Amino acid sequence: MKDNQQNLIRFLIGLGDDSVVLSHRLSEWCSNGPYLEEDIALSNIALDYIGRARMFYQYAAELEGDKRTEDDIAFLRNEREYTNLLIHELPINDFAFTMVRQYFLDVYYCQYLLQLCESTDERIAAIAAKAVKESRYHLKRSKPWIKQLAEGTDESRERVQLALDELENFVGELFLMEEWETQLANDKLVVDRKTLEANWNSEVQSFLAESDMKFPDSKIQIRGGRNGIHTEHLGHMLSEMQYLQRSMPGLEW
Amino acid sequence: MKKEKSINQEHLSVYEVFIRSNRGLDHKHVGSLHAESPEHALMYARDCYLRRSEGVSVWVVNAKDITASQEEDIANFIDPMDDKPYRHATHYVLPDNVTNM
Numbered sequence: 001m002k003d004n005q006q007n008l009i010r011f012l013i014g015l016g017d018d019s020v021v022l023s024h025r026l027s028e029w030c031s032n033g034p035y036l037e038e039d040i041a042l043s044n045i046a047l048d049y050i051g052r053a054r055m056f057y058q059y060a061a062e063l064e065g066d067k068r069t070e071d072d073i074a075f076l077r078n079e080r081e082y083t084n085l086l087i088h089e090l091p092i093n094d095f096a097f098t099m100v101r102q103y104f105l106d107v108y109y110c111q112y113l114l115q116l117c118e119s120t121d122e123r124i125a126a127i128a129a130k131a132v133k134e135s136r137y138h139l140k141r142s143k144p145w146i147k148q149l150a151e152g153t154d155e156s157r158e159r160v161q162l163a164l165d166e167l168e169n170f171v172g173e174l175f176l177m178e179e180w181e182t183q184l185a186n187d188k189l190v191v192d193r194k195t196l197e198a199n200w201n202s203e204v205q206s207f208l209a210e211s212d213m214k215f216p217d218s219k220i221q222i223r224g225g226r227n228g229i230h231t232e233h234l235g236h237m238l239s240e241m242q243y244l245q246r247s248m249p250g251l252e253w
Numbered sequence: 254m255k256k257e258k259s260i261n262q263e264h265l266s267v268y269e270v271f272i273r274s275n276r277g278l279d280h281k282h283v284g285s286l287h288a289e290s291p292e293h294a295l296m297y298a299r300d301c302y303l304r305r306s307e308g309v310s311v312w313v314v315n316a317k318d319i320t321a322s323q324e325e326d327i328a329n330f331i332d333p334m335d336d337k338p339y340r341h342a343t344h345y346v347l348p349d350n351v352t353n354m
Contacts, residue, residue, distance in 0.1 A: 037297040
């Protein structure tokens, strides 16, 4: 049981990390969006993910016995202590890349969170129930963008293709389970992500096929996020994200 | 971060946004926005005007579909109504139970 508790905390921080990292990436569009309305819309989604990260971190902090706060977890760990899946940390690149990544994750979260609503842990189920509604809206937004860019100009189509190529090695990790996470899944506390892969693939491929595009099926899948092994990008991102709290410890506002 | 040139804004249309703040009330004009399509306009309306739960229903209308009265026509279009007080319902007393009028 004590083992399970440790694993549960690890799980919650992992999901919180996924959310906070993606949130920061999306927030990089704030004031840089293609136009004002899209700028606000993307920032709104970033806020949804901040809310999600807070719920996971708060629950983790409670289970830890309130040794540290949600802010400590977010702002006082370095990149090797962050355990987000790598796809979340990739730089925003251009708008096409941001939206393709978002679309991939929206499809993933809609499926994942829906199943997580069935968790035997009521608190996790409640967080998932709140978050899945947000992701359904995110998906409703990202889908038309992919279609529009893929069927737009030669340049926009090429940028979508480049994004697909760049993401091909990072999607597989979404469906790779760690041993400790499998234990939690066996106890019906969390979702076995492996079981989502076929559905995710068929949904994404059939949607892309409508625009005559294809997501390459890569045999090479980069993993390591859940164990703190990251791309070169996360450290740079955290140094910006954590700057204020690191330079003025304990700062509140 | 790579600096990208901004998306060509010539494709954007102006949409007027109308929000109904409560069931039973009517939609009120709250502002306008730019969007690529009516579907996008509806989502932007949600993100720009509804983020604090300001309403229960949204309309977006392409501004070019609105036929509007013209300022220079006011003399014959609006003014003739000014001296017809018998058209005002000011002499009716509203029952207490009637709200939102």
